[in-house]
Amino acid sequence: MTVVLTIARRDLGAYFTGFSGYLILAGHLLLTGLLFSVYAVGDQPKLSQQVIENFFFYSSGMAMVTAVLLAMRLIAEERQMQTLVLLRTAPITERQIIWGKFLSALAFLLLTLVVSLYLPSMVLIHGKVSWLQIATGYLGLALLGATCIAITLLASAWSGSQMMAGALGGLMVSLLLVLWLVAKVTDAPLKGLLDYLALHNQHFSPFSRGILHLRDVAYYLGVTVVCLESAVRSLESWRWSE
């Protein structure tokens, strides 16, 4: 665990030693604030419940984009800069490397979520929503973001460059995102499967309404673990192929 945290700490520090971390943080805050005031609140009277639901809907999109931007560099950049050799010749496992990388991006994503807390807090103070609903929504954002980080981390392990990792990660997230549309034109039993696999529609909506289903938590954790383990296998296979 110490090694995992050592890797996570270094990678988290790397976001802040260049511009990328600050840019992502500032961009996330700016767009989330804009979306909150223009669409979530808007110029028509709305119930607080509706405002919070809208806020989490737009924030989920921002969380997915931010997750892809954060995770695309994790392995691909090390490969590009030829620094991965440090990790691969250290007495640590590929699993420790992948989890350390994952935790660094997740910590950064959680930071962006925390600094956006002031937006729903305004609704909490002036409207009629419970803090539990907001907490559940944020849990959903964290789980959705973690899943997108894991998907892009896998893409990063497969790619030779950050840009390729970003493009591939974005594509994989988008494909999972639109599966619910594909499900609409598909018959059972495939329809049920595609609906279940869709990243957002069925699984995130309950969180934004303050409803916590364990099946949704299990879905996000499941996809996350599958992607991280696949990234581990990909990294292990390099020892044979490179």
Next chain:
Amino acid sequence: MIEALQLTKSYATAHALDSVSFRVATGEIVGLIGKNGAGKSTTLKLLSGQLLPSSGDVLVDGYSVARDPLAVRRLIGYQPDVPPLYPEMSPRAFLDFTARLRGLNRKQARERVSIVMTRTGLEPVANQAMRGLSHGFQQRVGIAQALVHNPKVVLLDEPTSGLDPFQIAQMRDLIRSLRPDHTVLFSSHLLPEVTRVCDRILLIDQGRVKAQGTEAELRAQSTRRPTLMLTVRGDRAGLAKALERFPQLAVSWMDAPPPGTVRARLSLLTEGTDLREEISHALDSAGLGLLELRSDMQRLEDIFMFFLGPNASGARPATRGGL
């Protein structure tokens, strides 16, 4: 300490290494020499656990790189040909990170970082971002990260690459200073550097070990016959006449000797005793003034060309097994 056993690394179309076997004893410094693409870097990558062999194995202190990779990696410090540095970090922070990565706790890491920074002369730049460091300092940071956890075995891939002569001399001293606490295997293109620093040399070509041994042993293995360089005051005809009584010598005349002198290389055609004293007497009898008579040592390049050059067919077959 290191034992490579029939080590083979194959890719889809070619063998990068083909049944390579060698042994490196504890505390030894061994140089790996070969042309580009000969298999030097692949050998070091396999030894460091970065790659796994297609067949064969490497034992480091008895641990198998295939079966106990983590145990092997604990014993090894590895510097690849390009120093693996995070440009935004300072050498101190970077070395602390690599020390923690290799299992040292916070206190141990602090102590070891301080020791290796002193040893590699990194204190003046300890807190500067590495992106601004000269190539020489970056190379030193690369060596420092390989030493930070005090490994038993140090693997260095082209550690003098891109350094100026002064930095090369410093690097040579540093590598020498690793003995006897560390066993060192390093690759280089700079032949004199290898022979100055190493106890033994491993010559590798087309994924196979062509020869191994000390410099003297490799000289002995190469077939070129002993030669003498001779310079006398006089003319070529007089010297030729004086040397007629030595049928076991082949004479080749050297171009552009200083005025009034003549120079020749004398090759011994048969195995025999040292002829220098007899030649000296013969020249004296012929009235030729002896200015120079010395053994013409084979250049290192000649030895390496003998084993690795385009006409190296006379070289002995790939050495297998330990020394």
